Amino acid sequence: MARKKFIAGNWKMNTTIDEAVALAKAVVEKAGQVADVDVAICPPFISLKAVSDVVKGSNVKLGAQDVHWEAKGAFTGKISCAMLKSVGVQYVIIGHSEQRTYFHETNETVNKKVKAVLAAGLLPIICVGETLDERKTGKLFSVVEGQTKGAFAGISKADALTCTVAYEPVWAIGTGEVATPDQANEMHIFIRKQISSLYDTDTAGAVRIQYGGSMKPDNAKALLALSDVDGGLIGGAALKADDFFGIVKPK
Numbered sequence: 001m002a003r004k005k006f007i008a009g010n011w012k013m014n015t016t017i018d019e020a021v022a023l024a025k026a027v028v029e030k031a032g033q034v035a036d037v038d039v040a041i042c043p044p045f046i047s048l049k050a051v052s053d054v055v056k057g058s059n060v061k062l063g064a065q066d067v068h069w070e071a072k073g074a075f076t077g078k079i080s081c082a083m084l085k086s087v088g089v090q091y092v093i094i095g096h097s098e099q100r101t102y103f104h105e106t107n108e109t110v111n112k113k114v115k116a117v118l119a120a121g122l123l124p125i126i127c128v129g130e131t132l133d134e135r136k137t138g139k140l141f142s143v144v145e146g147q148t149k150g151a152f153a154g155i156s157k158a159d160a161l162t163c164t165v166a167y168e169p170v171w172a173i174g175t176g177e178v179a180t181p182d183q184a185n186e187m188h189i190f191i192r193k194q195i196s197s198l199y200d201t202d203t204a205g206a207v208r209i210q211y212g213g214s215m216k217p218d219n220a221k222a223l224l225a226l227s228d229v230d231g232g233l234i235g236g237a238a239l240k241a242d243d244f245f246g247i248v249k250p251k
């Protein structure tokens with residue numbers, strides 16, 4: 001099945017509102033009319049509204065970097081799905097390794113967030129990936145299997161079809177050390193098998209799996225050409241419009 005490529009920029013804790021607006025404008029200028037690749041940018045929460053106004057009317061979609069699963073209430077510092085929707089967010093990154101490492105994200109909280117996001121009609125980008133230690137000790141497949149199955153637990157097939165998975169080997173994030181094409185495709189095929197075992201081959205064949213981890217304009221073409229790599233979740237290179245566009249349309 002042909003899957004449309006999907007490139008999303010995760011700006012992490014970078015950019016003030018003014019900087020975010022400037023970067024969003026530059027991304028829209030370059031990628032705003034791209035129709036054969038889905039493109040999204042995920043600025044920090046405080047810039048979502050301003051960036052939403054910039055991307056309006058273009059093909060660049062808006063994403064958030066996290067969400068809380070509860071609808072409202074005494075959850076100081078948290079942001080709900082309804083709040084994200086109110087500013088035009090469509091995609092939500094869930095389970096990024098930095099959330100897992102620094103902020104106690106678990107497979108269970110990932111699942112709660114996926115359920116809340118789907119119930120709100122938003123589109124999850126579910127991050128999975130092993131640490132270097134887990135790869136070295138041969139636990140990479142069991143870890144990613146647990147993360148994938150944990151995220152999709154209790155999710156209907158119709159909802160699963162709206163999810164994107166991002167395979168982000170932790171050792172490749174922000175390190176400049178990119179997974180080899182063989183390492184990336186092997187894991188993408190493995191993740192697709194897990195989705196197939198939960199649903200069926202058609203569903204597994206339709207869900208997009210992005211690669212994330214030091215993807216840059218000079219390595220994007222080879223990674224995006226792989227049979228099971230359907231796009232990228234981009235950190236560092238998403239902070240420069242030229243570099244980001246060089247991944248959206250690699251030469």
Ligand code: PEP
Pocket residue numbers: 010168172173174175176212213214215233234235236237
């Ligand atoms: C990320 O944080 O999702 C990521 C892939 O970062 P980088 O591209 O900087 O490795």
